[in-house]
Amino acid sequence: MKKQLINDFLELGLKKDDTVFIRGNLGKVGQLKPRNIFLDALFDVIGEGGTVVTLGFTKSFPFYKVDKKYIFDKDTLPETGALGKLCLKYKGAKRSSHPTNSFIAIGQNANLIINNHDQNSLLYDPIKKLIDLNAKMIIFGIIDESPGFTTVHYAQQKLGLTKQSLFKNLFRVYYRNQSNEVKIYKKSDVGGCSSGFGKFYQHYVANNLLKVGNIGKSSALILNAKEAYALEYKLIESNNSFHFCDNPLCVSCRLSWKYNMKDSFTFCILKIMSLFKGTKR
Numbered sequence: 316m317k318k319q320l321i322n323d324f325l326e327l328g329l330k331k332d333d334t335v336f337i338r339g340n341l342g343k344v345g346q347l348k349p350r351n352i353f354l355d356a357l358f359d360v361i362g363e364g365g366t367v368v369t370l371g372f373t374k375s376f377p378f379y380k381v382d383k384k385y386i387f388d389k390d391t392l393p394e395t396g397a398l399g400k401l402c403l404k405y406k407g408a409k410r411s412s413h414p415t416n417s418f419i420a421i422g423q424n425a426n427l428i429i430n431n432h433d434q435n436s437l438l439y440d441p442i443k444k445l446i447d448l449n450a451k452m453i454i455f456g457i458i459d460e461s462p463g464f465t466t467v468h469y470a471q472q473k474l475g476l477t478k479q480s481l482f483k484n485l486f487r488v489y490y491r492n493q494s495n496e497v498k499i500y501k502k503s504d505v506g507g508c509s510s511g512f513g514k515f516y517q518h519y520v521a522n523n524l525l526k527v528g529n530i531g532k533s534s535a536l537i538l539n540a541k542e543a544y545a546l547e548y549k550l551i552e553s554n555n556s557f558h559f560c561d562n563p564l565c566v567s568c569r570l571s572w573k574y575n576m577k578d579s580f581t582f583c584i585l586k587i588m589s590l591f592k593g594t595k596r
């Protein structure tokens with residue numbers, strides 16, 4: 316299996332010393348025994364000078380029911396699936412101390428990527444470093460259910476949109492700070508729903524940015540972070556709602572953005588209709 320993974324990573328175009336931002340579903344890859352062979356194979360290709368980065372995102376709670384027993388620290392298990400957990404436990408793994416949107420990095424540029432990303436930072440700051448490092452981004456096994464590349468959220472952030480959520484400061488979590496004190500973090504910027512990020516695909520393809528391949532039994536997509544970001548920024552700049560999903564009942568896309576109140580009327584009508592339908596009998 317490890318040999319096949321090495322071949323697949325090479326086929327995708329990974330090279331020595333690459334910085335790779337990766338998200339995916341390890342369960343779709345096939346038998347990984349032990350699971351570490353996934354990262355071992357990746358490092359066999361990118362070498363000691365390479366870096367692997369993934370999301371270590373964790374929970375937050377509505378302000379009226381914050382779980383006092385859930386205190387984020389660097390060992391809190393990520394909610395980002397088995398890959399996040401695997402990376403966190405891999406030798407040499409580093410994690411940023413942002414209380415909800417931490418990044419996990421392993422290898423040469425790990426410290427550079429996670430440094431200064433904490434409770435005072437914006438959610439997606441480490442993406443800027445990935446862009447500057449000319450990182451490659453891979454997603455595998457989640458293309459249908461979670462099609463997005465995180466550079467889209469960074470484009471929202473750079474355009475000032477993540478600060479325009481009506482959910483601002485409503486979600487909170489306790490965390491342990493650098494002096495080991497327990498504090499509360501209020502999420503003052505929001506990325507929101509990513510179900511509509513598949514809308515960028517036709518533009519990636521038209522601009523020749525996207526390469527398709529496999530990782531084990533799962534399909535995989537790879538593109539360059541800098542190129543993807545430049546395109547995503549341009550599309551969201553010209554239409555601040557470009558990345559929204561099409562679900563008329565999506566609370567995040569239809570109801571949570573100050574600059575998109577036009578959808579909220581339709582949302583309310585549809586919601587009332589669906590409630591009425593439910594109580595009819």
Ligand SMILES: [Zn+2]
Nearest residue numbers: 508560565568
């Ligand atoms: Zn949505």
